[in-house]
Amino acid sequence: MAEPARRIDVLRTGPRFTAEQAEALNARFAGVPTIAMLRAVLREGLAGDLAAVSSFGAESAVLLHLIASIDRSVPVLFLDTGKHFPETLAYRDTVMKRLGMPNLVNLTPNADALAARDESGLRWSYDPDGCCEIRKVQPLAAALTHFDATITGRKGFQSGTRAGLQRFEIDRTDAAGRLKINPLADWTGDQIAAYFAATGLPAHPLVEQGYPSIGCSPCTSKVAPGEDPRSGRWRGWDKTECGIHVDGAAEELPPGYDPAF
């Protein structure tokens, strides 16, 4: 039988990474210092095309400093929700300039989605999940179609829901099989503080005002000494994450919930 005149192009539609590959990476880097792990990931291209996702919150500068010490060109994605404290926007610019990272990507909500679902800008007050979907989940989903992996600053100590966090995991918010890398997964609060002290990195100006975890202004409140650091986020709501970090298998997501990342 004659060979076809040309090969048929094949679109890669399967997941980029599997849970087994994530586990293999966890095993390979078990006990390896964070900076060495990150250097291997970035220099050996272990995770394909990747971007850092940063909230420019209380501890974000540590992760970005580690990345910048290896590769300043890594894109930094920021969810510019339109609801941030002005101090956060100023801090974002200060940190990026200080680290010499040129590739800041501000992800803004779709104007049509805002007009249709949050014209008043008050959706956060009666439907924070819906507000986060428009202002965070959807813009990030659109941006992440271009990437194989993301680097996040999440840490296990931040809350009960993040305890036991792995360095490498599969992003379960869609079926793309994107790798999510959490270099600071096992860092403690003391280590974060020591890193700030050793590097002289600037602190987010709201930290000293009693905000150990900083998100959008309407959904962030001060935290009393001894409280869970993230307890000031969506206080009064049964909500602990904004939807860009979803645990569990993708098929367990609620019907109709189809965010990416």
Ligand code: SF4
């Ligand atoms: S954190 Fe609050 S204001 Fe920000 S997107 Fe979510 S619900 Fe809206």
